[in-house]
Amino acid sequence: MSTDPAVAQGFDFSPWTFWTDVPGPEQERQLAWQGEQLGRRPGWAFGDRALLSRFASVDNEVLVLGPRSYVAAGAYLTGSVTTGRDCSINPYAVVRGNVVIGDAVRIGAHTSLLGFNHSFADPETEVFRQPLTSKGITVGNDVWIGSHVIVLDGVAVGDRSVLAAGAVVTKDVPAGAVVGGNPARLLRWRVPPAGAASDAAGRGRDGDLAASLRAVADRARDQAYDVIAxxxxxxxxxxxxxxxxxxxxxxxxxxxxxxxxxxxxxxxxxxxxxxxxxxxxxxxxxxxxxxxxxxxxxxxxxxxxxxxxxxxxxxxxxxxxxxxxxxxxxxPIRFAARLSADELVPALEALPWGDRAWSAGHAVDAWATALVWNAAMGEAGVSGTSDALIGWLVRRADPMTGVWGRSTAEEGLLQPVNGFYRTTRGTFAQLGLPLPHPQRVVDTVLAHAQDTRWFGPGRHTACNVLDVAHPLWLTRHTGHRAEEVRATAARLAVDVLGQWQDGAGFGFRATAPGGRSADTVPGLQGTEMWLATLWLLADVLGLSDELGYRPRGVHRPEPAPGTAHAT
Structure with a gap:
């Protein structure tokens, strides 16, 4: 192997075989270079056989390179950049701001990941003098990012996706998607979501789904007397x-x-x-x-x-x-009529938001709905209590997840997502108020809908699917991760349609492949909830007209009559 320095420098631009093909002295020089940088950069860390070219321009407060990850010559990095294993930042790529990269991510030459932005709210101040903002960029695992791609601040790129050369990515990229263009749009699926009807073939399945919706709704109407009787x-x-x-x-x-x-x-x-x-x-x-x-x-x-x-x-x-x-x-419902803000806030604080967010949301839903019924009777309640409730909820919503409560090892996101539905049904949805963090809600709900403990074959319940369907319906105006939202709605709708039992309706729980249980027996609760859930899912897909009905009761989509606000 040649020891010519010019040959060694060539591996700075094409470093993928550096640790196998470059002579030992040059490898020792790289390790010494890394040690020098680590000695004066407390926020830096390098995994085994990582490589940082001496010809890269790197000025990071935090730089973490996972095992076998490299930064090639000509790359420009600033801010906080973290990679997993087997990642590449190729020549002349720009990675700036707060950027977190998963495993096995390859970033092509001349690509820019810009995890910050310039504010320009003050027209009297030159833009470069105004504060910077940063939402950050996250890139999942096994992602291929072509050359000359631009990814803007705030974008999340899902696992196993592909960003085609030249794409300008301004919105989140669903897991498994292939996107391209300016602005980037879905071209096809590298890994189609389960049950998705979103690619070219999916357009035909949309027609099939519409027909299935009509068929089940017609059967439900024809059999409604028997179901009730x-x-x-x-x-x-x-x-x-x-x-x-x-x-x-x-x-x-x-x-x-x-x-x-x-x-x-x-x-x-x-x-x-x-x-x-x-x-x-x-x-x-x-x-x-x-x-x-x-x-x-x-x-x-x-x-x-x-x-x-x-x-x-x-x-x-x-x-x-x-x-x-x-x-x-x-x-009037007396407890709501008499409750003051000074009494309400401690009551809200005492609810089990941390680990039983559904129970907490259940209580909030009841109080807010009682207030609506009382107002219809001319009983306004104690002045300021309603505002205190909404203010408390806005302040306490997690800006990273959009919900209240936390994920747990035992139940994942079940409690926060189900609690979000109950909390917002009675408050933001019923009163026609905007949600505090709608895009983060979409992220959280989509992640929860992939949990096979609750959404695997035969594991659906009317509560769990409704508590996904309603938040996705409530946030549909954002357009955030719209293809994934549609794919999830289509998958769940297909699962619901298959559960109708002639002459009896829907059971609360889906019938498991292995047999039946008491809550799989069709009943009024399951039938009412699944019909409403099916409408929400169909409406997300633009297919609710196929059902020929619209909920008007507990699960009605509109705000309560007479509420003063509008979404």
Whole structure:
């Protein structure tokens, strides 16, 4: 092997075989060069057989090169740059700002990853004198970035994607996508998402999905009387969720919702005015709450203070059933009417946001919905309490995830995502207010929807899919990661469509390949929730008209009538 310095310098520009083909003295010179840099740069670290060309312009506060990663001659790096293993930053590439790169990422010559931006809000100040901003750039694993690509600040590039030469990437790149152009758009899939209908072949599947939506909706309408009738117990004159279980308050409300959704009328088992009178009579005069039916099929006395989980949901289900029947509660819901901001904030702080965000969101949903029903009756509540609730939620939403609560090893993102749905359903969605961090919500929900513990074959439940569908629907106006959102909605819609059981409806849980359980038996709750979820997923795909119905109850898409704000 030649020891000519000019030959050695050639490996600075083409360093991929440096550690196998360059003579030992030149390798020792590289290690000494690295040691010199590490000695005076506390924020730098190099993995085994990493390479930093002496002819690169590198001025980083933080520079971490994983094993077998290299920076070639002519590259220009500043800020905080971190790579995983087997990465390349080829000649004359520019990587600046806050940039985090995964494993096996190759960056072509003359490409720029710009993890910062110039602000220009003040027209009286020259742009170069105004502050810099930085959202940062993240690049996943196994990504190929061609030559002359530009990636702008704030972009996340998904695993196993390809950025074609010359692309100008201004928005997030879905995992497995091949993008190109200015601005970059999806060209095809290197690794298609499961169930995606997003590539050229997918356009044909969209037609198939539309036909499937129509078919299931038509079957549901044709069979609606049977679905409702199988849950009616004529001996006691009440609905149960499914045959063989005790009647509940919620079952009466679910029957009203299904009949309204599919038939445009009240359930025919009783005259509508009798159903209305019974629901209104169940409201407790002293608290305004509705307790669960006891063994004697009468409502008990609700507890004092913030309602328990069952009574909390009755604020939603009974209130919306009354609304669909053309009426409302008889008296205000007292705990909401009397709650002051000074009492609310400690109550919010005490909710289990850290590890049980669904329960916390359930409580917030009940309080906010109670406020809506009270306002419809002319009971405005204590001044400032509603504003305190929204302000607290805005301040406490995690700007990195857009949600409340944290991921756990046991459940992943299940609690934060499900809690986000319940929290925002009653507040931001019901009041017509914009979300604090909608794009980060999309990121979080898409990541959660890939968790096979909750979205693998036979593992779907109506709650878990609804709690993905509604946030994706609520954030659809952002256009953020739109192709991935559509692919996820299409995959979940196909899974839902396959669960309808003729004459009975939907079970709460999808039927697992290995058998059935109690919550896979079709019932009113599962049927009501899945029909609403299917509408949300179809609307994300622009196909909701195929269903011929639109939810008007608990899961209605519009803000509550009379709210003062607009999305």
């Amino acid at each position: 199988r849950c009616w117990d004529p001996a006691v004159g009440l609905f149960a969720d499914r045959p063989g279980v005790a009647p509940t308050v919620r079952a009466q409300c679910d029957a009203v919702e299904i009949a309204d959704l599919l038939l445009g009328e009240a359930p025919t088992q009783l005259p509508a005015d009798e159903q209305l009178a019974r629901l209104r009579a169940w409201q407790d005069e002293a608290t305004g709450l509705v307790a669960e039916l006891g063994a004697d099929l009468r409502c008990g006395r609700p507890g004092a203070g913030w309602p328990d989980p069952v009574e909390s949901y009755h604020i939603l289900s009974v209130g919306h059933a009354l609304s669909l029947l053309g009426s409302g509660f008889r008296v």
